[in-house]
Amino acid sequence: MPQTVRGVIARSKGAPVELTDIVIPDPGPGEVVVAIAACGVCHTDLTYREGGINDEFPFLLGHEAAGTVESVGEGVDSVQPGDYVVLNWRAVCGQCRACKRGRPQYCFSTFNATQKMTLTDGTELTPALGIGAFADKTLVHAGQCTKVDPAADPAVAGLLGCGVMAGLGAAVNTGAVSRGDSVAVIGCGGVGDAAIAGARLAGASKIIAVDRDAKKLDWAVELGATHTVNATDADVVEAVQALTGGFGADVVIDAVGRPETWKQAFYARDLAGTVVLVGVPTPDMRLEMPLLDFFSRGGALKSSWYGDCLPERDFPVLIDLYLQGRLPLDRFVTERIALDDVEKAFHTMHAGEVLRSVVVW
Ligand SMILES: NC(=O)c1ccc[n+]([C@@H]2O[C@H](COP(=O)([O-])OP(=O)(O)OC[C@H]3O[C@@H](n4cnc5c(N)ncnc54)[C@H](O)[C@@H]3O)[C@@H](O)[C@H]2O)c1
Numbered sequence: 001m002p003q004t005v006r007g008v009i010a011r012s013k014g015a016p017v018e019l020t021d022i023v024i025p026d027p028g029p030g031e032v033v034v035a036i037a038a039c040g041v042c043h044t045d046l047t048y049r050e051g052g053i054n055d056e057f058p059f060l061l062g063h064e065a066a067g068t069v070e071s072v073g074e075g076v077d078s079v080q081p082g083d084y085v086v087l088n089w090r091a092v093c094g095q096c097r098a099c100k101r102g103r104p105q106y107c108f109s110t111f112n113a114t115q116k117m118t119l120t121d122g123t124e125l126t127p128a129l130g131i132g133a134f135a136d137k138t139l140v141h142a143g144q145c146t147k148v149d150p151a152a153d154p155a156v157a158g159l160l161g162c163g164v165m166a167g168l169g170a171a172v173n174t175g176a177v178s179r180g181d182s183v184a185v186i187g188c189g190g191v192g193d194a195a196i197a198g199a200r201l202a203g204a205s206k207i208i209a210v211d212r213d214a215k216k217l218d219w220a221v222e223l224g225a226t227h228t229v230n231a232t233d234a235d236v237v238e239a240v241q242a243l244t245g246g247f248g249a250d251v252v253i254d255a256v257g258r259p260e261t262w263k264q265a266f267y268a269r270d271l272a273g274t275v276v277l278v279g280v281p282t283p284d285m286r287l288e289m290p291l292l293d294f295f296s297r298g299g300a301l302k303s304s305w306y307g308d309c310l311p312e313r314d315f316p317v318l319i320d321l322y323l324q325g326r327l328p329l330d331r332f333v334t335e336r337i338a339l340d341d342v343e344k345a346f347h348t349m350h351a352g353e354v355l356r357s358v359v360v361w
């Protein structure tokens, strides 16, 4: 029987989000219903609400979540009722041109649930990133459920579902940071701080945090930064060079995603170093630079989608490291809020007061 539960929706562009009744169908073939235990508030939820992703309103928001499998549809054998899972937006297809070439992290045809969740009047909902987890329960594809150790607090574990994995993977997977590297991270929000934690985990010897907010720099140090640069009163490129023997860092991660921060990343990098863009620019942004600089400085200029992660490979390992005290994932949870506080949390996020607000049940 379809069930009616509470969910947070964005009904129209720019309008405040609403907590309302939504209808969850029974899971069909390949689908799973998950009872949500925690879901973080990510910028992308706000971007959906602002109409910045597409126009398929109403959206069921929320996508950084952990919970328990309630029921599974026909043919699902990867999870069963009672399993503790982190939801992901990269259920790889195994069939597309990227998957066939052994690069499933770039899968161009990831799976989501086939059936639609709806409002009580039958209006179909578009779940954010194919998840929609600001809800008591949600319907996803079985491949979107990654089993992890149930000892991990869901408010912490769920953050791997998006921003923390994106940042950590930008350093470890995309940037291939390794032992002895110097790393600079521009923008120390949840994503940038996760890149810092990832760089520490990978053995980087110098980790330079760059932000305009002194409080964010303090948090960055708690997560592993060895040096800080306040971008309001310093020339970022010169400061990073000064901290790296005059050369620049081996890997520079732009976790803001603006032309000026990307340029800083480009020039704050050592010759033949790597730039990783993980912050998401807006469509109006443009870059103008001498082409010769791209050639003469060499190296790699990369973008990172979801930290080039493979959830089945990465989530269980990161949760184990967290439980062993080797990765302070709990530091990303700044506040725990109720399901009807999402709108307020958007304002807190906008004001830069948190790494993550997490809705808990
Ligand atoms: N690539 C992906 O798969 C992926 C996934 C999730 C989020 N993101 C993106 O990552 C970016 C960061 O997300 P977040 O949650 O950490 O955001 P956030 O707002 O919490 O953090 C941004 C930080 O950048 C700092 N900042 C802003 N402008 C700056 C400047 N000019 N110089 C230095 N610091 C500056 C802010 O003070 C803040 O601390 C966003 O663009 C988000 O959309 C990307």
Ligand SMILES: [Zn+2]
Binding pocket: 092, 093, 094, 095, 096, 097, 098, 099, 100, 104, 106, 107, 108, 109, 110
């Ligand atoms: Zn694929």
Ligand SMILES: [Zn+2]
Binding pocket: 042, 043, 044, 045, 063, 064, 162, 163
């Ligand atoms: Zn997100």
